[in-house]
Amino acid sequence: MQTNGFESNLDLDLKVGWLCPDILQAFCDEVNVEAFKFRAQARDIKIEIIPFDISKKVKECDFYYIGGSKPSMFPYAIKYLKENSKIISEMADNNIPMLAVNLGFQLLSTSYQHINKPEMKGLGIINAYFDYIEDYENAITGNIIGACNFLANQNIVGYKNQNALCTLKDKTAPFMKVTKGTGNNKQDPFEGARYNNVIATSITSPILPQNPHFCDYLIGLSLRCKYGAKIYLSNLTDDIEWYSHNYLAEMK
Numbered sequence: 001m002q003t004n005g006f007e008s009n010l011d012l013d014l015k016v017g018w019l020c021p022d023i024l025q026a027f028c029d030e031v032n033v034e035a036f037k038f039r040a041q042a043r044d045i046k047i048e049i050i051p052f053d054i055s056k057k058v059k060e061c062d063f064y065y066i067g068g069s070k071p072s073m074f075p076y077a078i079k080y081l082k083e084n085s086k087i088i089s090e091m092a093d094n095n096i097p098m099l100a101v102n103l104g105f106q107l108l109s110t111s112y113q114h115i116n117k118p119e120m121k122g123l124g125i126i127n128a129y130f131d132y133i134e135d136y137e138n139a140i141t142g143n144i145i146g147a148c149n150f151l152a153n154q155n156i157v158g159y160k161n162q163n164a165l166c167t168l169k170d171k172t173a174p175f176m177k178v179t180k181g182t183g184n185n186k187q188d189p190f191e192g193a194r195y196n197n198v199i200a201t202s203i204t205s206p207i208l209p210q211n212p213h214f215c216d217y218l219i220g221l222s223l224r225c226k227y228g229a230k231i232y233l234s235n236l237t238d239d240i241e242w243y244s245h246n247y248l249a250e251m252k
Contacts, residue, residue, distance in 0.1 A: 014222050015045035017061035020077050022053040026102055026205040029067030036209040040219050042236055058084040063153040063222040068102025071163060074120055077107055081123055090170045097197040097221045105200035106130050126193045126200055127172045139163050143251050144181030146191050156211050157248040158203030168193055175201050197221060212241040212250060
């Protein structure tokens with residue numbers, strides 16, 4: 001491992017805060033967290049995964065993950081997140097990296113409108129609005145490929161199963177530009193959103209193991225924010241990860 005271009009013998013560590021895993025845990029979430037942990041530990045970076053169940057107060061960490069669940073979990077999760085909104089918002093404003101997936105994206109947004117129900121307010125960290133899709137046949141599903149400008153336009157791949165149309169507001173930056181599949185809504189050529197180092201996406205497949213370069217980007221970003229220096233990560237043998245990545249990229 002190198003830091004600022006030189007070999008480093010530093011003992012590096014990261015604290016990963018997993019928000020609401022007791023009520024927000026889709027099939028991809030544990031896999032995403034484990035991929036982050038595995039790829040960091042493979043470089044001798046010590047990782048502590050801290051689950052912030054809804055009975056615990058959120059504390060300062062070096063990276064946060066918030067996953068997905070059914071829309072019915074939104075009221076329970078947002079109540080907890082708003083109780084801890086001060087520290088979560090401070091972390092986002094101070095460029096602490098976060099990854100929000102699926103319902104996590106909606107929770108960090110401005111609002112979520114379910115059919116025939118009052119509008120539900122999100123944390124407002126990301127200026128985006130969600131409108132629930134009543135007819136499942138019109139839901140946004142399928143494989144997606146997008147070019148990510150902060151990854152030198154390398155591709156991100158995944159599978160989406162999005163039950164709400166998303167509209168980004170006031171020049172909110174997207175996560176990536178879609179080259180195959182459907183973006184935030186059926187007219188939007190972009191997918192997900194970004195605010196500072198907060199990245200949100202509606203990709204519901206395990207995005208981190210399927211995109212090892214993106215996972216490494218988040219690890220490196222977390223280290224740079226914590227230690228104030230760019231730390232170069234050593235290469236790993238990623239044959240399986242890239243096989244999965246390319247398999248998705250080639251699927252119709």
